[in-house]
Every structure is written in C-alpha cells, then in structure tokens.
Amino acid sequence: MARGEIELTKLTKEFAEVRAVDAIDLHVPGGEFFSLLGPSGCGKTTTLRMIAGFERPTSGQIVLDGTDVAYTPPHQRNVNTVFQNYALFPHLNVYDNIAFGLKRAKRPKAEIRDRVGKALELVQLSGYERRKSSQLSGGQQQRVALARALILNPAVLLLDEPLGALDAKLRKTLQIELKALQQEVGITFLYVTHDQEEALTMSDRLAVMNAGKVEQVGNPRDVYEDPETLFVADFLGVSNLMAAQIVSTSTSACKVAVDGYELETRGTDLDVTGEAKIVIRPERIELEPHGSQSGPNRIPGMVERVVYIGSAMQVIVRAATGESLQALVQNTGSAIPYEQGTPLQLHLPVDALRVLPSGIGDAPSLKGEEPDPEPAAAG
C-alpha cells in the first residue's frame, strides 16, 4: 500500500443519543489532498478527531497503512494535526514549538536544530525562532503550526479548518501555498472545511458529508458537475433545482416533464421514478433571445433581476414553468443585453441537466449493482 493510505470501515461515533458519525466507509489513497466537506455538525470534524486519536470511536476501524489505529493513543500514531486555532504553546517560542515533537522523540540536539531550520524554510519563516506566538500574525501562526506538524514526517497530515480565522485575501494566498506544499511534501493531507469553494480549489478528491454520513466521494469536477444527491447538488454552488416528473430513465438519457415542458437530461444509473428533481449549474444555462431557434430543452422566460458581481453577471430569470433560475454570464466588457423585464429563452443543454431523487439526503439505491469500491453513501 502507498504511504499515508487511510481506510475507514463502518466508523461510528455516538455522543449520548446522537450519532455524530454514522458507520462511514471511506478510502483515501496515499499522497492525495483529500477534503471532508460539509455543513457544521455533519461529522467531518469528529471523523478527523477520531483519525487523530482525540475521540474514541464507538465502533469501526481506522486502518492507516495497513494497521488499525482506532484504539491507539494519539501520541503513538503516525499522524499529525494542524488545529483550527493552531494551538501553538503560548509558553514556548517558535523554535520550541516546532521542536516539541522531536524533543519528545528524544532526537539529538544537532539533528533538531537542523530539522527545525529546514522546517522554517519550508514555511518561509526562517529567522522567527525566538518569537512567541502572541507576536505572530494569524497567517504566521498557521505556518508555524504546519511546520510543527510536518517536521515529524507523518504519513498523514490532518487539517481542521485551518484557514477559518483568516481574512479572505490571506485565505486565498494560503490555499495556494497549502496545495503547493502538499505536492512538494507528497504525503496525504486530510482537510476539513465547510467552505465548498475552498474544497473544490484545493482537493484532489473530496467527500461531502451530511448528518454523519458520506453523501458522495469524487474529484471536484465529478462532485460539482455530477451530484448524486440533492444535498450535494445544493451544497456545492448554486443548484437551480426544479421539480419534475419522470417520464423515462435510462443510463444514456432521461426524459422528464416540467409543468408541461418535456426536457431531456443526462442518463443516470440511479433508480428514480415519479417525483424527482432536476438540477443545472448557473454557468451552463444558455440565454437566447426571445423567439429564437427552437429545439429540445428550451423554455421561455423573463428577466427578474440582474446582479453585477464584477467578473460576471447573475441573471435571475423566471421561467415559464414558474421557477426562478440563476444564470451566470461572463462579463465580456460589452453592454449588458439583459435588464429587468426582458423576455428571453432559456436553453438547458441536455448534458448539463441532471436528474436527482426528490428529498434532501435520500440515499439513492444502485440498480442491481454491487457496491462500488468507493460507495457514495452507506446504509
């Protein structure tokens, strides 16, 4: 197995009556930047803490590079954590903070000095050895926390919403730095966040969690463009959901009826019948002038509102079917052709339209197939 490979099997954590983590199965191959994404309370932090060792699982396995560490104390696991508030020891300076783990491992002084120096270089904080954490900015503290964890060469680095406390600009810079760092160091980064944009930007793959379960696992493109549940569709980006009636489904194409209009969508291997939802991303909606070329998946509509957000425009259109849909139009610099009240035609391209079962978080069942090696949801 590759280094830093994590396998969670039926991992469960109960607090009093509440199942914070509900028998999840997850596989993270070594060397990936993997994110756990979800709203507060979905169980992502609890999962991370179980992997780190600060929470004892109620049941289940945590296999790290072939060994089940679920019941091993945290100081004996080969994982290290970057905490949300950094948890830099206030009574130690930067050097002693970073050297802490090496001192616990009783490494010789010369080796410690050497490795701390290299760690500081890695996070671009050389020369800051004597500072106390209270003298550092948020971004600097975060980098010290990184260095402190990475210096021990863990198989996995766990990051618990490390950028939450920083302002937007700094966050963007550090996202890029973290991603670069992971590629340079080559170990598995397991990153917890509730910010979907962050997860999409940085991850090689991600798992979307909700109410203690994993809703979908995949790379950013798959999760964003092919959401498998309503929750995933809604949580990542704007989803433009419409209620629809299933006419027919197959793995190559589906037909649905929306308020009298028949639309064709992408195929699905989910078993959906009757009431369902269809979803399309704002940037895929095409706006055509009123009464222009006809064709499949065209719905008339009228512009409700235009919101200028700098790099693009959000055009909120009320479709003839009754829903308000949000389209995203790139700002090309030319005059805005839409204003409130303009009638136009919405084109929902077939391969951008996806069918999802109704009801948030409903677990879709696979039609007579065996569970994938990476199942979308459990039980």
Next chain:
Amino acid sequence: MTTVAEQRPAAGFSTSARLRGWLRNPWGKPRFLVLITWAYILWSIVPVLIAVQFSFNETRSRTVWDSFSTRWYWGDPVDSVWHDPTLRHALVQTFKLAGADVLIAVPIGVLLALGLARWHGRGSAASNFIMLFPLVTPEIVMGVSLLLVFSELFTFIHTGTTAQILGHVTFSISFVVVIVRGRLFSIGRQYEEAAADLGASPFVALTRVLLPLLTPAIVAAAAVVFAISADDFVISQWLSRGGDTDTVPIRIYSATRAAPLPSVNAIATIMMVITLLIVTLGFLTWRAFTRGESKAGTAAEDFGTAFRL
C-alpha cells in the same frame, strides 16, 4: 430682520439654572453617583489610614495625636512589637500558618481542580459538592465542628498550631480549586491534544504543557490563600491554645476589648503591609506569566473567581 446677536438671550444663566443643568445633563455622568462612590472610598479607607497613623503616635493614646514616633514598632523596650513577645509571636504565628497553608493547600487544590474539571464518572458530582461546601459554610459552623472533632474524635490532635493549620487548609482548598478550575476551563483541551498529537505521553502533556499554562492561576491562588489565611480569625481562634498560638487577628480582637496601646495599631499595620506586599508580588508574578495574552479581563478571571465573580 433680527440678527443672531439680538436673538441670543440675556448673557449668563442664573446659578440655579446652571446647577440644575449640571445635575441633569443626560450625557454626563450622574453627578451624585460620582459623589457617592468617592465618599464611599474615603469612608472605606480613611479610617484604616488613621489607624496606621496612630501606630506612629508618640503617646499611649490611639485617639489623640501627639507626634511621630516609631516607639510602638521597636522603640519602647516593653510594649513595642519588637520587644513584646506576645505581639512578636503573634506575627510569627500568623505567617507560619499562612505559609503552611499555601504549601499544603495549593498542591492539593491544584490536583483536585484538575481532577474535578475532567472527571465525569460516578462520584464526581458528590466530590464537586463536597468541594463547594466549605465555601458556603459560615466560619463559626466550621470552627465548632473542627473543635469538636479534635476534642471528641481525633483526640490525638490538640488545639494549637497543628490543628490551626489543618483548619486553614480545609477552608483554603476550595478557593484554590475554584481559581484554578476557572482558568482550566478557559484553556480548554487544545494544547494537551496538540502535545499528544506531537508525540507527548499523557504525563508529559500534563506536566510540560498544561501545568505551565496553569501557572498564573496557581500563583493567583497562592496569593489569595495567603491573604485569606493571614486574615483568618474564627478558625484560628477556635483552634488556638492561647499563648503563642494566637495570631495577629486574635491579638487585635482581644486587645481591642481591653485597653489597647498603639502597639496594636502597629502590629495590624505590619501585617497589612506584608500581606499587601505578598499579594502585589503575586499579582506581578501573575502578570509576568500572562504577558502577551490578548484576552482582557483575565485578571478578573483568575483573581476574581475567588470572590465568585
């Protein structure tokens, strides 16, 4: 057209109008509150200052001032604090008890604070209850109970210094717990988790990470225990054997009801100064350890918990 000058009212409000305006200013501080506060502060502190002043009186009077003298401190060959054995021993006994109290109660209290803060199993609620009890019990009840237990049950312990120390520690432990536990809750688990994450065994996490972070609270607790012990009257009196097991508060008490000399003022002043010095020292040490902490009001958290703030 009228000019602004003509529209202006006659120059100078009447004094009563101005006074009323001063008193009624909606944005100004309510004046009577200022007066009350400063009057209170004076009423609170000036009598003590006067008592200190009289400790330096040349004559034997505590009420009529003559001239400045250090007679009652060391000058008078019979009655000064330096020469009068009862006064001297009282000072020594007071600080003996206070010192022993700090040395015993603080370690026990710190351990108890750690234990109670994290323990959630069976018995933790009862233990917490037992810990809170001395804080709410009137001292006379405690004095009676300790006297009786030493005379009827633990008869191998007689009234005197040992009994007094045992009594002092008993009511001090709870103060230490409340102060240290308060800070423990503020710190949270994060540093110990970080330490464990980096390879520290639980023992190392406790001793090398948590305890250093608790130092300010421990220092505050020690200062508070010292002051409370030095000031203690009831327990010390009930468990005293008389003679040189009497403390300064006991001496002041007995002297006040007889015909005291300014030497009483002197010894009270000495004790007050030393206690204040120790508390200030404790506070400065505390501040040295909390330098760089951005949270405002941490002083209130540490020292204030003693008074249940």
Next chain:
Amino acid sequence: MYRRWLWPSLSFPGVLWLIVLFVVPFYAVLAVSLGTVDPILFQPVPIWNPLEWNVGWLQEALQRLAPGGIWFDVGIRTIVYVALSLVLCLLIGYPVAYYTARHAGRWKGLILILIILPLWISYMMRMLAWVNLLQADGYINRFLMFTHVLSQPRDWLGGSSSTVIFALVYGYIPYLILPLFASLDRIERSHVEAARDLGASPWSAFRTVTLPLSKTGILGGAVLITLPMFGDYYTPNIVSMSPKTSMIGNQIDLYFHGGPQPTLGAALTIILAVFLTFLMAYYMWSIHRAQRDVGAVGAL
C-alpha cells in the same frame, strides 16, 4: 487520551482531606448535639450511632429559641441586624458598583483597586480602626462636638445596636460590591442604548434594563454576605461590650468558651446550619453555574 482513572486519582487527596476534616467534623457536631452530657464531669458525650441519638438537647435548644425562650430575642435580633445591614449594604453598594461599572471611564482601574483593597486588609484591622474613632475621645465624638451636634461625648461602644449594624455594614460591604460590580460590568452597553433609543429616560432605562439584568449579581452578593453575617460574633464583641447586642453567634461562642455546655452550643450550631441551608444551597448552585459558564467542560 488520558486513562479514565487519572482524574479520580488526582481528586483523591483533596476529597479525602475534605471528608476527614470537613464532613466528619460536621458529623461530630451532630453526634455531640444529639448526644448526652456526663452528669459528673459536665463533659459532652457524643453518640456516634444514629439509631441511638438523643434529641433532648436539640429540643432544649429549640425551646430556647422559641418565643418565650431565653434565646428568642437573640434570634430575632440577629435576623433584624442581618436584614438591616444587608439593605444598607445594597443601598450604598449598588450605586458604587454601578458607577464603577458603567460611568467610571478612565478612573475605572483606580477605583477598582480602591474598592478591592479592603478585601486584602484584615477585617480585624478595619474594626480596630473604627473602635479607635468611636472612643469617647476619638475623632467622631470630637468632630460631632465641634460641630455642635453633640454637647458631650457619646458612648458608641457600650452596647448600641446602631453601632453593631454600622460595623457589620462597614465590614461586609466590600464583599457585596465586587460581585455586584462584576454583574453590572457584564451588561452590554448596547442593551441600555437600545432602551434609550426606543424612548426610555435614563431612569426608566435603568429600571427596566439594567436593574433586572443585575438581579443575579444582587442575589449572589446578598447571599455571599448574609451567610457569614448570620454566624458573626466577633463584630458585636468588638464594637459593643454588652449582651444587649448579642447575636446567635455570640450564644454559640459562649456555650463553648464560657459555659459548661458545649452540647447546647453544638445543638444551636446545627439549628443555625439548617436555617441557612437554603441560602447555602443557592450559593453552591450559583458558583457551580458560574464555573461552567467560564468555558466548555472538556472530557478527555
């Protein structure tokens, strides 16, 4: 992360100490007050077995406290002294705490230090200070005669209830001001400003916003000082040489240090403790709650 037995083990020394030297002594008081008295030596004979407890002395003590008994006046007097002192402490202390918390501005730090200062000064010294001032030739009498309020020096220390109440107020008020201050300090400015914004006058805003929000502070501070006041015996003894002003604490003190019947004293102590139980319970609960509010309780 930590072994489960760690926390109980750390608690063990403290809990053991408190059981041996606090709980057991309390039981000793019960055993003595519900025991008998050796008729020859006049020594109390404690009875340790609850099944054999003798309520005779307890009944005797209750009879003495009941109307008509010799302690009845003392009991009433104690309650009156404590009630009056509490009211006076609140009347003086609340404005001071209020000013310090809300209007002191740049003086706040200094005033706080000055208010906290008496807490570190020995209670006895503060009483001594007033005993000196209230002497026949002390400053108070001299000032009052100088301003012609009095024509001859008044005996303040010979058994005057008002002196005792005055001393109680002086002695205990700092312990009331501090929790009051803390609770007032915690009230957000924006609440009061909102009330003003919605049309309340300063007095009305105080009455409808600040006062209710400071209720816990008032209650907490009041309990904090009434509990020890009920057991106070040294204050009346210092500022009044007379049994006319004796409180319950004095009776207990007498029966242990003066008279031959510690059993009665023990019985009275038990009655006092029971009387104060509700206050004590409330106080315990408020400390417990305040501790939990400081931060989340962590389980490891």
